[in-house]
Every structure is written in structure tokens, then in C-alpha cells.
Amino acid sequence: MADLVVYGSPVSPFVRKVQAVCIEKGVEFETDAVNVFDPPDWFREISPLKRIPVLRDRSIAEEGIPGTIADSSAICGYIERKHPQVPLYPADPFAYGHALWIEEYADSHLAATGGLGIFRPIAFAAMQGKEPDLDTARACWAEKMPPILAYLDGALGDGEFYAGDALSIADITVTTCLMQLSLAARLPLDAYPALAAHLKRMQARDSIAVPYAKAEAFIRRSVPEPHDLA
Numbered sequence: 117m118a119d120l121v122v123y124g125s126p127v128s129p130f131v132r133k134v135q136a137v138c139i140e141k142g143v144e145f146e147t148d149a150v151n152v153f154d155p156p157d158w159f160r161e162i163s164p165l166k167r168i169p170v171l172r173d174r175s176i177a178e179e180g181i182p183g184t185i186a187d188s189s190a191i192c193g194y195i196e197r198k199h200p201q202v203p204l205y206p207a208d209p210f211a212y213g214h215a216l217w218i219e220e221y222a223d224s225h226l227a228a229t230g231g232l233g234i235f236r237p238i239a240f241a242a243m244q245g246k247e248p249d250l251d252t253a254r255a256c257w258a259e260k261m262p263p264i265l266a267y268l269d270g271a272l273g274d275g276e277f278y279a280g281d282a283l284s285i286a287d288i289t290v291t292t293c294l295m296q297l298s299l300a301a302r303l304p305l306d307a308y309p310a311l312a313a314h315l316k317r318m319q320a321r322d323s324i325a326v327p328y329a330k331a332e333a334f335i336r337r338s339v340p341e342p343h344d345l346a
């Protein structure tokens with residue numbers, strides 16, 4: 117039995133972020149499915165904001181609030197300290213701060229804008245048997261996403277990674293949040309070549325591809341193929 121249990125679903129980009137960190141580090145973990153929209157009482161107790169993911173470290177405590185951490189950023193920081201091998205946070209102080217900033221930008225701004233504007237209007241509608249709201253998704257893609265994508269493209273510059281010269285939490289978070297949108301829609305990134313190349317490199321990693329394949333298998337039941345937003 118693994119010490120680490122991730123409560124949630126790979127359909128969440130924040131759950132996939134935690135899974136990616138574990139996979140990159142070679143840390144054993146289990147994922148326990150929780151329907152966050154109708155969670156059991158025990159989950160409400162450990163997730164005060166009623167959100168996924170929540171991590172349990174069974175080596176700390178096997179039930180109740182002790183041994184649990186809510187919020188993907190807190191969880192990934194914990195896993196980094198507990199399993200420092202394959203570091204995913206730069207050692208250099210400025211690169212470390214920059215990695216945290218890019219993680220936050222993706223977790224909050226990219227995820228909220230694309231989640232509310234593209235993923236939800238398409239995927240949530242389809243899961244409820246409704247027509248996807250493509251007008252909302254197209255307006256978001258045309259008006260709200262360009263500055264975000266341009267920022268993420270520019271932040272890479274000529275570099276392979278967002279912070280320092282190695283994979284970090286920043287690369288993982290940008291990718292899981294961006295790929296959330298590709299569950300619902302095609303994302304032509306021709307105007308953002310550095311970001312497009314980064315995404316392609318990241319998609320080749322098991323840490324990104326394996327959890328995403330599970331999310332995709334679930335979503336394709338209601339959204340058979342990604343929509344065109346052009």
C-alpha cells in the first residue's frame with residue numbers, strides 16, 4: 117500500500133499536476149476517486165474549500181484531518197521536501213521564486229480563464245447532456261486567451277524550461293492547465309512557437325501523458341472530439 121493517496125480525479129488539472137510530480141520523482145502513490153460535486157462527509161472534512169486534490173500521507177495518519185493536505189501547490193511542496201530526489205524546484209533562489217510565480221500564474225489565471233471560458237462551457241455542458249456553449253468558448257479563445265498565451269510564450273524565451281535549466285513545477289503546472297483546455301477544444305498555438313514546442317516536449321513525458329490519457333478517456337465519452345474554436 118502506497119503512503120501517498122491523491123483524492124480526486126485525473127480530469128482535474130490540479131490532480132494531474134500532483135500525479136505528474138509523483139511520477140517524475142518515481143514516488144509511489146494511489147489515486148482514490150472522489151466526486152467533488154457531491155463528496156462524502158469524510159472528504160468535506162479534509163477539504164475545507166471542497167476542492168480536489170487532497171493528499172493523504174498514510175505514514176502520518178490513516179484517517180481524519182491529520183496527515184492530509186489540501187491544495188495542489190501545498191501538496192507538491194510537501195512531496196518535494198519528503199522526496200527531494202529528482203528536484204522539481206530550482207536550487208537557485210531567483211529561479212525558485214520564478215518557478216513559483218509561473219506555477220501560480222498557471223494555477224490561477226490560466227486555469228480560471230480557460231476553465232471557466234472554455235473547458236466548462238464545453239465539457240460540463242456535454243456531461244449534462246446539453247449542447248456545448250461554443251459562443252462562450254470561442255469568445256474566450258479569441259479575446260481572453262491571447263494575452264495569457266503570449267505571456268507564457270514570452271516567459272520561455274529561448275529556454276527549454278520556465279525556470280532554470282531543468283524541469284520544474286512551473287513546466288508541469290503550465291502544461292496540465294493548458295492541456296485541460298485541449299480536453300474540450302483544439303488549441304492552435306502557431307502564434308506562440310516557444311509555448312507550442314514546450315507543450316510538445318512536455319506531452320512526450322509519461323508524467324504528463326499517462327494521467328492525461330485517463331482524463332481524456334473519461335471526457336471523450338461526452339465530448340467525442342475536441343471542438344474547433346476558430
Ligand SMILES: N[C@@H](CCC(=O)N[C@@H](CS)C(=O)NCC(=O)O)C(=O)O
Binds near residue numbers: 127152168
Ligand atoms: N488551488 C487549488 C484549486 C483546486 C480546484 O479548483 N479544484 C477543482 C477541480 S479542477 C475543484 O475541486 N472544484 C470543485 C469546486 O470548486 O466546487 C489547487 O491547486 O489544488
